[in-house]
Ligand SMILES: Nc1ncnc2c1ncn2[C@@H]1O[C@H](COP(=O)(O)OP(=O)(O)OP(=O)(O)O)[C@@H](O)[C@H]1O
């Protein structure tokens with residue numbers, strides 16, 4: 001039975017993958033104290049790769065995932081933090097420069113940073129797009145002095161460079177509509193790969209340099225971190241469903257059977273010649289044997305394809321030589337046996353599975369939905385602090401007056 005419990009303590013993340021919709025509910029005492037109460041996966045329908053081809057089916061599927069997680073945890077939720085995958089977003093850099101004063105120079109305030117960032121966002125987005133995330137890269141004062149946080153410095157003009165993650169507005173509106181149709185509110189929308197980093201990447205890794213690779217069903221995202229910032233985001237048009245498709249085509253199997261064989265018998269780490277034995281597959285006329293060597297041959301071929309893409313993306317990034325903490329992987333396809341070892345071998349870097357959660361063997365699959373639930377909690381906490389704390393309100397007034405003074409005197 002589903003109980004109605006205060007919304008303040010329980011948060012739901014809904015990761016809209018093109019293969020599976022993953023839902024998680026967390027109980028948050030504080031940001032370092034999260035209990036994952038449950039996770040639930042429903043096979044995604046209504047998508048055709050990155051487009052919605054059946055709104056009703058998609059809404060039903062979202063409902064299956066949300067009702068499933070509510071049944072499992074006994075927690076009733078009304079709103080979700082929605083996550084969209086790599087197939088829905090694009091990364092782009094944008095910069096803008098503004099004068100700070102007509103003549104002379106002035107102390108740079110937060111107001112100036114917001115103004116130049118707003119300009120860069122305006123210039124970096126197309127008419128039919130919206131910004132899902134913006135990651136400031138650097139600020140340049142008077143063409144020479146580059147800084148990550150220039151507040152308080154003197155200058156005459158300021159330039160900024162942003163890394164934007166954008167999405168098609170109409171698609172986002174349709175995804176939100178599907179959630180509403182399923183009976184839930186949308187707290188806000190985030191990129192699932194970035195949400196996963198919230199629980200999969202440690203602070204030390206972000207500071208010293210690492211890459212988070214989210215291997216999904218149709219696409220893979222690579223987010224590069226350095227100095228605590230997101231410095232680069234790349235996408236690879238490859239995911240675990242390519243392996244399933246190849247197994248099905250090359251061994252003349254149905255997609256469902258190929259998927260099952262992939263999850264239970266496929267290995268990405270071995271030389272196909274070293275594998276022996278057969279898998280018995282049920283057909284109309286009875287059971288037929290399939291050589292494991294043939295399955296591993298197909299998997300290897302696909303994994304080679306993926307590794308070539310990944311190597312090009314990682315080595316092509318300007319942060320390649322700064323990945324001091326190696327690579328963290330999440331996403332359903334990272335669960336394929338041997339994938340981690342293959343990445344490690346190819347990139348000669350340390351690779352680990354991200355988002356370890358006690359009691360959850362496949363937590364890499366749920367990293368994004370757990371990260372989304374955490375984002376939901378942080379957002380609510382920020383709102384509560386902003387509205388309720390009198391001291392905070394006073395501080396904000398004082399802060400605004402100080403900014404205004406800096407602005408005009
Ligand atoms: N145990 C497993 N072993 C191998 N592959 C797996 C396993 N579990 C899931 N997968 C594969 O992971 C993929 C789904 O991963 P995930 O749910 O992260 O994708 P998605 O979020 O739906 O897709 P996308 O992010 O591309 O929109 C599928 O290809 C599925 O077959």
Ligand SMILES: [Mg+2]
Nearest residue numbers: 017085192216
């Ligand atoms: Mg995904």
